[in-house]
Amino acid sequence: xxxxxxxxxxxxxxxxxxxxxxxxxxxxxxxxxxxxxxxxxxxxxxxxxxxxxxxxxxxxxxxxxxxxxxxxxxxxxxxxxxxxxxxxxxxxxxxxxxxxxxxxxxxxxxxxxxxxxxxxxxxxxxxxxxxxxxxxxxxxxxxxxxxxxxxxxxxxxxxxxxxxxxxxxxxxxxxxx
Numbered sequence: 001x002x003x004x005x006x007x008x009x010x011x012x013x014x015x016x017x018x019x020x021x022x023x024x025x026x027x028x029x030x031x032x033x034x035x036x037x038x039x040x041x042x043x044x045x046x047x048x049x050x051x052x053x054x055x056x057x058x059x060x061x062x063x064x065x066x067x068x069x070x071x072x073x074x075x076x077x078x079x080x081x082x083x084x085x086x087x088x089x090x091x092x093x094x095x096x097x098x099x100x101x102x103x104x105x106x107x108x109x110x111x112x113x114x115x116x117x118x119x120x121x122x123x124x125x126x127x128x129x130x131x132x133x134x135x136x137x138x139x140x141x142x143x144x145x146x147x148x149x150x151x152x153x154x155x156x157x158x159x160x161x162x163x164x165x166x167x168x169x170x171x172x173x174x175x176x177x
Contacts, residue, residue, distance in 0.1 A: 027167050031068035035159040036060060039152050046147075058133060059085065060152050062126035067160040072173040075124050078157045084124030085153040088113035089145050092134030105135045 036056065043055025063085070066076035074080065095109040113131035117123045130149065133139075164171035 027169075028068045031160070031163045031167070032064040034163065035064050035068065035156050038159050039148075039155050042151065042155055043148065055148060057130060057148050057152055059126040059129040060156055062129065063124070063153065063156055066124075066126070067156060067171075068164070071160065071164050071169050071171040074173075076160075077172050078161075080122045080124040081127075081157050082150065082153045083120055083122030084117050084127035085130060086145065086150050087116045087120055087122065088124075088127035088131040089134060089149040091116055092131040093140060093142055093145065095131075096135045096138070096140045099135075102135065106132055109135050 039056045039060060047055065063076075063081055066073055067081065070076055075084075091113040092109045095105055095112065099105040099108060109131045110128055113128055117127065134144070161171055
């Protein structure tokens with residue numbers, strides 16, 4: 001019985017066959033790499049020498065995945081990426097000012113960020129990571145909201161719009177009414 005259950009469980013873990021063409025895989029991979037490079041380049045150009053300001057936030061890696069691999073997803077649309085990232089960072093920063101115990105701070109910050117994204121109709125899963133990373137790293141400077149968070153999100157969306165359009169993937173995706 002246990003062996004049969006274990007075999008069944010392991011069968012459920014087996015991935016489905018990948019039907020994405022190699023051309024599309026390379027297109028998406030190159031787009032994500034170039035999009036993230038554009039963010040880093042902007043950070044290098046605009047930062048002062050010796051600045052400890054981060055050029056890119058970790059959640060942009062997951063955002064790039066959505067923007068270049070799944071550009072038609074509702075969670076990859078401009079308002080979701082920019083609004084979700086901005087509101088989640090703001091929630092993380094505000095929560096960090098008022099709650100000081102990580103055991104309460106992190107779940108509160110992520111939970112409130114998700115609630116705000118629902119309310120503002122800008123669901124973007126990578127943005128929830130910002131609501132976790134900000135308090136986890138003890139960040140409290142409100143300037144982080146503008147740069148790097150919003151600057152990263154806006155630049156990545158602009159690059160995705162250009163790249164996806166030039167490579168035959170319509171972006172942003174307008175829902176059919």
